Amino acid sequence: MKEIAGLKSEVLLSAERIEDIVGGLARRITADYAGKEVLLIGILRGAFVVLADLMRRIELSCEVAFMEVSSYGAGTTSSGIVRILKDLEEDIAGKHVIVVEDIIDTGITLSYLRRSLLARSPASLEFLTLLSKPSRRRVELDVKYVGKEIPDEFVVGYGIDYAGKYRNLPDIYALDVPE
Ligand SMILES: O=P(O)(O)OC[C@H]1O[C@H](OP(=O)(O)OP(=O)(O)O)[C@H](O)[C@@H]1O
Numbered sequence: 001m002k003e004i005a006g007l008k009s010e011v012l013l014s015a016e017r018i019e020d021i022v023g024g025l026a027r028r029i030t031a032d033y034a035g036k037e038v039l040l041i042g043i044l045r046g047a048f049v050v051l052a053d054l055m056r057r058i059e060l061s062c063e064v065a066f067m068e069v070s071s072y073g074a075g076t077t078s079s080g081i082v083r084i085l086k087d088l089e090e091d092i093a094g095k096h097v098i099v100v101e102d103i104i105d106t107g108i109t110l111s112y113l114r115r116s117l118l119a120r121s122p123a124s125l126e127f128l129t130l131l132s133k134p135s136r137r138r139v140e141l142d143v144k145y146v147g148k149e150i151p152d153e154f155v156v157g158y159g160i161d162y163a164g165k166y167r168n169l170p171d172i173y174a175l176d177v178p179e
């Protein structure tokens with residue numbers, strides 16, 4: 001047991017377990033896109049850690065780009081309103097795009113991104129998330145690459161923050177957040 005932000009917390013996924021999961025996702029992408037070039041779009045800020053590890057294990061010609069979106073304030077619940085804080089600088093028309101997320105909760109962020117990115121005519125568009133909380137879904141989403149499904153717990157570490165902090169923790173912790 002460890003205290004994070006004064007809250008009780010337990011390791012949900014160790015760094016070693018995360019490495020295995022990310023390696024498995026990278027192998028699937030390498031096989032699925034054989035002979036093609038991919039564009040990975042990391043959704044800032046949380047996805048930068050998984051994206052950095054994932055792309056180094058993908059054995060394909062690979063480009064990277066970033067968008068920053070936000071649907072959470074300082075707290076632990078989604079506002080339900082997605083804002084694009086930083087858009088792509090490049091054209092994605094004709095590219096094989098994989099959007100990389102750290103976590104999917106309600107699905108609102110990715111369903112908004114799907115609409116926004118499909119309108120830009122990529123050759124293909126798929127989604128990857130390290131973590132998914134299926135019990136929290138408020139919109140249906142087809143996510144091809146899911147690292148691990150987790151219960152409805154508030155998690156931090158490996159890029160995922162609590163009030164802007166703890167992204168640097170190598171393991172992922174479940175926090176005992178009061179209701
Ligand atoms: O499925 P949803 O309910 O839409 O939630 C998922 C979103 O929430 C987190 O981002 P957050 O807004 O916390 O921003 P951050 O990545 O900058 O920490 C996560 O990175 C996803 O983008």
Ligand SMILES: Nc1nc2[nH]cnc2c(=O)[nH]1
Pocket residue numbers: 072103104105106153154155156160161162
């Ligand atoms: N930090 C954090 N952000 C989230 N966004 C959606 N779910 C979560 C979560 O469990 N933890």
